[in-house]
Every structure is written in C-alpha cells, then in structure tokens.
Amino acid sequence: IKKTVSVLGLGRMGSALAKALVGQGYEVTVWNRTPKELPNTRSVATPQEAFKSDVVVTCLSTYDVQQPLLTNEIKTLVNLTSGTPEQARATAQWAKDNGVEYVDGVIMAVPQQIGTEQAKIFFSGSENHHVLQAFGEPVYVGEDAGLAALHDLALLGIMWATFGGYLQAVALVGSEGIAPERFTPMAMSWLNEMGTLLPEMGEETRTRQYETDVSALDINVAGLRMLTEANREQGLDTTIPQALHDLFERAQRGGHGTHSIASVIEEIRK
Numbered sequence: 293i294k295k296t297v298s299v300l301g302l303g304r305m306g307s308a309l310a311k312a313l314v315g316q317g318y319e320v321t322v323w324n325r326t327p328k329e330l331p332n333t334r335s336v337a338t339p340q341e342a343f344k345s346d347v348v349v350t351c352l353s354t355y356d357v358q359q360p361l362l363t364n365e366i367k368t369l370v371n372l373t374s375g376t377p378e379q380a381r382a383t384a385q386w387a388k389d390n391g392v393e394y395v396d397g398v399i400m401a402v403p404q405q406i407g408t409e410q411a412k413i414f415f416s417g418s419e420n421h422h423v424l425q426a427f428g429e430p431v432y433v434g435e436d437a438g439l440a441a442l443h444d445l446a447l448l449g450i451m452w453a454t455f456g457g458y459l460q461a462v463a464l465v466g467s468e469g470i471a472p473e474r475f476t477p478m479a480m481s482w483l484n485e486m487g488t489l490l491p492e493m494g495e496e497t498r499t500r501q502y503e504t505d506v507s508a509l510d511i512n513v514a515g516l517r518m519l520t521e522a523n524r525e526q527g528l529d530t531t532i533p534q535a536l537h538d539l540f541e542r543a544q545r546g547g548h549g550t551h552s553i554a555s556v557i558e559e560i561r562k
C-alpha cells in the first residue's frame with residue numbers, strides 16, 4: 293500500500309508537488325496558510341491535522357516560516373524548503389531530538405518540470421526517497437543533512453553568475469542596437485564550449501598546479517579592465533565586471549599573474 297502524504301505549502305512549487313503525488317496515486321492531504329483547494333486532495337485547516345500522514349513534505353518560502361509549524365507529531369519529514377546547509381543541519385538536529393525521520397531535499401527544477409525526469413531532486417540525511425520519486429529523479433548526495441542545500445546553492449551560484457553575465461552582455465551589445473535574438477545563439481554555443489573547460493579547471497583546483505600555456509591571469513585581468521571600461525563607456529552598470537576584475541586582480545597581486553584562471557580559487561578560499 294502507498295504511504296499517505298501531506299504537503300505543507302501550496303505556493304507555485306508546493307502545488308506542483310501535491311499534483312505530482314496525486315498523479316502517482318498517493319492519498320494526499322494539503323495545508324496552506326491561505327486556505328486553498330487542490331483537486332483530488334484533502335485540505336485541512338491546521339498543520340497538526342496534516343501530521344497524521346506517514347510522510348510530511350514541506351515546501352514553504354523559508355525555514356523561518358517553517359520551523360514554528362513543526363511538531364514531534366510528524367513521523368517522516370521531507371523538507372523541500374530552500375535554505376542554507378546550517379539551517380538544514382539545525383532542522384535535522386531538531387528532527388533527531390524529536391524522533392522524526394528526516395530527509396532534506398532540494399529541487400533543481402521549476403514547477404512545470406515536476407513529475408518529469410528533467411527535475412533532479414538532490415537529497416541528504418535519510419536515504420528514504422520513495423516520495424521524492426514522484427517529483428523527479430532523486431540524487432542522494434550524502435548522510436550529512438546539509439549537503440543537499442550545499443549542492444543547491446553551489447549550482448544556483450553558477451546559474452546566477454551565468455545569467456548575470458548574459459544580461460550584462462545583452463545590454464552591452466544592445467547598447468549598439470544588436471538584438472538579443474541575434475546575440476543569444478552565439479552566447480549559447482560559447483557557454484557550451486566554456487562548459488567543456490570545467491573538468492580541467494576542477495583538476496587544477498585539486499592539484500593546485502596552475503602552470504598554463506593557454507591563458508595567464510595577467511591577460512584576463514587586463515581583459516576584465518577593458519570589459520569594465522567598455523560597459524562604462526556605453527553608459528551601463530559595471531558592478532559585475534568590476535567585481536570580477538577586483539577579485540582576479542587580487543589573485544594577480546597574490547603572485548598568480550602567470551598562472552591560469554583556476555588560481556583565482558586561492559583568493560576565494562582566503
């Protein structure tokens with residue numbers, strides 16, 4: 293028999309999760325602060341009523357709004373609210389102290405992808421992932437409950453840096469009338485190419501051997517200075533190129549001028 297599942301939080305993501313559970317044949321109970329009905333689910337007025345289910349899935353905006361709702365009546369908590377590794381560990385500790393089984397998950401997808409294999413669900417803590425399968429492809433990242441959040445934020449960091457860089461580039465070419473639809477295919481093939489460089493870069497950060505015959509940091513610092521200047525000349529904001537320039541330049545001053553870009557990690561780790 294399938295377990296009974298409750299979903300706390302029926303925002304954009306929580307609604308998608310509840311729908312996916314219904315689609316997989318689970319008996320689903322839902323609770324939302326602002327009362328909300330969802331087809332083929334049972335709505336309850338208090339979180340306590342939702343805690344009677346075998347599994348409670350939470351998907352609220354932040355840990356701060358979630359923590360006050362939790363009680364030791366919960367049997368298994370599958371926490372899909374985003375937070376920091378420390379917040380996840382504190383919730384895991386709370387769960388342990390209260391005899392609650394704890395799974396900490398992060399959703400690497402948008403609501404529209406939930407229930408498809410495009411949705412990766414990283415999870416840590418307990419290896420009990422049956423419910424997660426309804427949402428996408430579960431990927432276990434370790435026993436330490438903070439690890440799912442750590443991976444989540446690391447990947448989102450790449451996303452934000454990439455999107456920031458793309459938007460800056462669109463503004464830069466756009467300042468000369470070049471349309472995004474002309475520029476975007478170039479950006480996409482460039483990103484694909486850049487992605488292939490990551491394994492070697494990762495290896496350099498591991499061995500800390502930064503000798504290069506490809507491109508030295510000196511040249512990249514000069515390039516970032518040009519990029520910052522070009523954005524300024526076009527009347528654009530320079531926060532992103534300036535920040536990168538300053539970081540790379542600190543690594544250069546730290547003695548990495550002739551080393552590869554990977555050496556910047558020495559400055560980041562300081």
Ligand code: NDP
Binds near residue numbers: 300324399
């Ligand atoms: P929404 O803003 O759509 O929903 C927020 C939910 O939190 C609602 O159910 C809201 O209830 C509830 N909530 C907010 N404040 C309180 C409170 N004080 N007490 C009780 N409930 C409260 O956000 P999403 O659904 O998009 O995001 C939910 C979580 O999922 C977040 O942690 C987010 O980072 C994560 N996530 C979202 C993704 C996305 O693409 N949307 C992708 C990956 C992760 P009410 O309806 O009453 O306001």
